[in-house]
Amino acid sequence: MSTLPIPPLPDVIIEPLVRLALSEDLGRAGDITTDVTIPADTQMVATVNAREPGIAAGYDAARLAARIVDPNLEWEPLHNEGTPFEEGAELIRLRGLARSILTAERMILNFIGPLSGVATLTGKFVTEVKHTKARIVCTRKTTPGFRALEKRAVRLGGGVNHRLGLDDAILIKDNHIAAAGSIQAVLERAKASVGHLCSIEIEVDTLDQLQEALPFKPTAVLLDNMKPTMLAEAVSMIGGSCKAEASGGVNLKTVKAIAESGVDFISVGALTHSAVNLDVGLDYNG
Template sequence: MMDLDIPPTQIDADVQRALTEDVGAGDLSAGIVPGERRARAVVICRQAAVICGEPWVRATLRQLAPAATVTWRVPDGGRCEPGQAIFEVEGGARELLTAERTCLNFLQFLSGIATRTAVFVDRVQGTAARVLDTRKTIPGLRQAQKYAVRCGGGHNHRMGLFDAVLIKENHIHAAGSLPAAFRAAQALAPQASFIQVEVETLAQLEEALAIGVTMVLLDNMPLASVRRAVAMAGGRCSLEVSGGVNLENIRAYAETGVDRISVGALVKDVTAADFSMRFAA
């Protein structure tokens, strides 16, 4: 499994919220099944996908069916073919029926992110550019979504406002100038993993380079300007492209020589992967 880097308590909390929402006071439909009935179920993926979600599935089963046994077939970060079995589970039939939708919801959502990320990552193979996510996540599920990006071969930008500094247009306006904003950010440097400055023009890039900025985000710059920005920087700073990046143009941006490309669509424009659970004989 991929490096999770998420506290188990966070995963348990994610699952508990989902179960409270779905199960509430009890599963009325599962009540029609005799309590002593046991079952074996197989979960398959109906499409080619990159799998993600095992920790959340296991946490769901621990909370609802602690005696169930799970055999996982495709690890997180692994690719599957249409119709391939992802995991098998055996336990009380009632408990498995109640757990089914929550397990599949996490699996389909996170695998959708991992699969989409892998498509973007595949497009930039052979270049030096890394594909990153953004903070455009569903509230309460950011850590899960960023884990899914890693499963798809992407990289994480900052986790939140607390771990790094990104000086954007509004920060510069409120601080009075780019140098003033950057100096204030440097005072926070011991607390920040990095300081990055967003620029929209080549003139702003020149100003950033002049004051010693070492990480620059090129916001919504056309391809020709990005090429000029790479030449201007001459390796003096790390350059990231953001805004307007899609599957049709990401390769061209990567070939300019930028270091990073952040894509909000990895976590906000997600198509769920198609999974199904079936009871087996």
């Protein structure tokens, strides 16, 4: 779980996604159900409630959705993001025009539910490895358009972000090596082409590949689909000369043994591609 405050994403980053989601829902005529059943001046108080335990995330996008629907809606967080809650916890209180709250309801839940699911799953992995130095890391296996939000949710669950995209670090995978011809070729070209602030990580599948890569002093090595015993041997070979990251075959049953091999990071695609929507609902309070 998060130990330091994680600021919301700037509106300029998430507003295009939030507006797209709202326009998709409102269609060509708006919320015709609410408009014909609720008098225009009706006031309402409602809370977003947790129907199962978890870790909250997604407030920034949900709040922006509410504000776009009605800038005068009052938004009161009752439970902080990044901290665990129990079933029945009240997460957010909304006050304002009933039409506005009812129109924004689904978008609010569509952001908080899935993103809290990401944070909650991340928290489970983090708990499994808390007795080791290993950090849980997300990947680029994200929902299109949701990457920044999902990666923030991973941080709220206590995890660490890997690359945000193809443009912020070099990660040399097996297909890069195959296309370039060798580990030596890709690492020599990478070393000659980037500045000192750009990290270089290379994926290896065997200890022989690791031995070949280490003389080039990469920032990190990605130890792919290695069993814990082989991971421990790889960590010994690395000897602290660079960071060791494990990937492949990672789940809640295997992650503890992987962490105990001594790796620095464990990348888990499931954090974002397989997290289950956390059950939250919006309930009328008056």
